[in-house]
Amino acid sequence: MSLNFEFTPEQKMLEDSIWRWASTWLEPQMEKLYEEDQMPAELFRELGKLGVNGIAYEEKYGGAGLGYVETLLVYETIGRVSNALGMTVGASQTLCFDNFRRNASEVQKSEILPKACSGQYIGCLGITEPNAGSDAMGMTTKAVKRGDHYIINGSKTFITNAPVGDFMLFYAKTDPERGPHGISAFFILIKDVKGFSCEKIKKWGMRTSPTGLVTFEDMEVPEENLIGGLNRGVAILTSGLCTERITLSGCSLGSQRACLELSLKYAKERVQFGKPIASFQMIQEKLANMYTRYASSKWMAYSAASYCDSLDHKTGGKGTDLDRMAAASLLHCGEMGTQSALDAVQIHGGYGYCQEYAISRHYLDQKLWDIGAGTSEIRRTIIARELLRDEFRSGR
Ligand SMILES: Cc1cc2nc3c(=O)[nH]c(=O)nc-3n(C[C@H](O)[C@H](O)[C@H](O)COP(=O)(O)OP(=O)(O)OC[C@H]3O[C@@H](n4cnc5c(N)ncnc54)[C@H](O)[C@@H]3O)c2cc1C
Structure with a gap:
């Protein structure tokens, strides 16, 4: 057993480069941005230039091919300047796109992940609902199959990045009678769907990290946007x-x-x-x-x-x-x-x-x-x- 708590030289280099960026690019803007509750518009593009949007993703998708230790190290280093922006980056890159990476098809991943890595796409994850927080399995958002589409109705709240998001991974009941075993995972490219709306939530903390209340109203989602298999959402959700x-x-x-x-x-x-x-x-x-x-x-x-x-x-x-x-x-x-x-x-x-x-x-x-x-x-x-x-x- 090694209890040596040292990072490798590569991990130290990663930490140094993020720290240089966070302390020189991010820090000087934070007071103003926090007061205005604005995420820096170029945040994800900047991280794309640094090559850390997809730390744990395979290099073929534009990722760094590293692991969760390095992911944690990057979020820790951003958190030294901004806890809120560490969360916003994590919500996009780990909660949303990493979960998608682990469950979507090769074709879907090749289409989406390079845009997540470059910073072109910002992601968000929708689990929580106004009446289903800790009791996430009590969600009531429903997805009903109609032809080769699902029609989604419901709402998700406290969704980090939803007000600025391009891509959303979310969960809905596809077989409500089966409780937790009737939940499936879906994704959408927000600009491609009708029936999606988002209202920004005002918070006293974690300002600069945009949070939204999302409503799905007869939102049509192609059946191929269901990921991980029908009624297999719980395993995706808990492992995520x-x-x-x-x-x-x-x-x-x-x-x-x-x-x-x-x-x-x-x-x-x-x-x-x-x-x-x-x-x-x-x-x-x-x-x-x-x-x-x-x-x-x-x-x-x-x-x-x-x-x-x-x-x-x-x-x-x-x-x-x-x-x-x-x-x-x-x-x-x-x-x-x-x-x-x-x-x-x-x-x-x-x-x-x-x-x-x-x-x-x-x-x-x-x-x-x-x-x-x-x-x-x-x-x-x-x-x-x-x-x-x-x-x-x-x-x-
Ligand atoms: C800034 C912010 C960002 C967030 N980002 C996201 C996001 O990106 N995506 C997403 O899906 N969600 C997100 N959330 C939602 C977050 O995960 C929920 O707020 C959290 O899970 C708690 O749910 P709730 O707020 O409905 O509280 P409730 O579940 O209503 O809980 C209220 C209180 O009751 C307690 N309680 C509930 N059940 C039990 C129990 N069985 N035993 C003991 N105590 C209990 C809770 O611990 C809490 O103290 C975010 C929330 C915030 C504030």
Whole structure:
């Protein structure tokens, strides 16, 4: 067993190039964009130039042919500047297009994925509905077969990137009588369908990451846009949630790292009572706690990503060790991140409460990770379910 927590030289180069881009291109725009709640228009094209839109996709589609460790590393590095944009990138590249890559036909992948990698297409994933959040299987969006088309009616809410999206992967009931076993996965190119509408949702955090309420009204979708097989949506959905929880842990992780780094710098510079505030033990306690939370979060997220990369199909889902590890990773990163963002604001005093300081954005964004991709309560439910499985042996 190797417990060496070092990245390879290639991974370090990847981190350095993303950090250079995020700290020089993204950071200077963030205060204004956050106030206006605008995603940088060129975000995905920029990432396309850097070659990181399809980190885990095969090179034949324009991807980098790497794994989920590298995906996590990229989202962590973007998250050091913007938790929200880390999420937006993850929603497109992992939740939407990576899930599509793992389930669509060769022809469909060759058509769509190169455009995702170049940044021409932005993707979004639709699971949540106004009345079906944690109880995702209770979704009521219906797809009814008519000739060689499906007619879709229903709505999806809180959909990251929907207001700016070109492509959507979503789930609908194709056999409502069968409950979770009557769910199928579909995709659409938004400009090609009629009966799709989207309303932007105003949020107090995660600003710059566009969120929408989507309505499908008699939306006609060709039958070949059904992916993974009729009524096979649950396996796609739950395995997708595994890689989603692991890689999106990176957004919280990057933000935790930024909170620690910015707080260390500020605590050394800010003088009160004739001394840097870093000399006060109550400030040191917060810094020590922030470091410990970051170090433990990093271990949980990267060990889950590395385990995922070691699996034959790099996939999990209900009844797998990866399901437990993925839920635990995001649970820990989210809760530790929320605490550290609070501590970081406190260390910055009144300045931490001002928009000019990046800490205020980390604070507002971080709370989402107790909620999005399944709430903390649902993640605990999943962890307990997998622990109580007969085959569970402690150790991983
Ligand atoms: C900014 C943002 C971006 C998002 N992006 C996407 C996206 O791209 N695609 C997508 O499909 N969804 C997205 N979501 C939706 C997100 O996944 C849901 O908000 C989340 O799953 C919770 O659902 P809910 O909000 O309906 O809360 P509810 O399910 O109504 O839960 C309310 C409260 O009850 C608790 N609760 C519910 N059931 C149980 C239980 N069995 N035991 C204990 N407690 C329980 C919850 O933990 C929570 O505290 C996003 C949400 C936000 C806020």
